[in-house]
Amino acid sequence: MRENAIGVFDSGVGGLTVAREIMNQLPNENIVYFGDTARVPYGSKSKDTIVTFSRQIVDFLRTKNVKAIVIACNTASALALETLEQECDIPIIGVIEPGARTAAKTTVNNKIGIIGTVATVNSGIYTQYLRNMKPDALVYSKACPLFCPLVEENWLYDSVTIEIAERYLGELKDYGVDTLILGCTHYPLLRHTIQKVMGDEVQLVNPAYETALKLKNVLEEKNLAKLTWTGNDHKFYVSDDADKFKVFANSILPCEVLETGYVNIEQYNG
């Protein structure tokens, strides 16, 4: 089991920000990544749909004998993690609890902002975690549905992106948050723009770091960690437009992505 890969999935390219962190912190491990590029965005879809999509992806990843799965998507973590954990006999890790924990540790003025998809924000799950971890915190959330398509288009520094960020983030600035959770794995790719709009005094929290750390601890506890480096053989799969994904992945990851496979994800049961 120790030699098996870790499954990582997202609705598209956003989860690569988590894959990158796993590669940095767990260099011995191999990753099988799936980006659901045919059905992105998840953030505007219902819980039932997101659970079905996530189950199909877990079924696909299990055909690759993964030893653990990281849901590198806040939306799927918010709406499907609980169900998948009950259905699976391998560890499944989401990004929400690690993100909330980092923010709770980071804030000084106890005013925390959360940005994410409509589904993540409406689930209220970040607020719940933060209330448990830091009962006196004031939590403000804002859905930013246009951010994900901007990232998928690779418009990371475009003037349109700055204008949209100003419209979305203005109210969080007005509330005086000192910590902002990037509650969608696409958003760290807009970090530069978001930081510029929020100002340097606001700490941006990318849940990827704590998520990779949590994965490391879980693998060690369960004697699943790969103990030696034997070269890496990461695999990448998408449900649409493999070439576009490959270019994007190569601009983000510390390894070279030579091949991206196409998967007809709807053939899995879900």
Ligand code: DGL
């Ligand atoms: N990257 C995902 C997230 O973390 C999903 C974005 C989307 O598909 O709407 O929420």
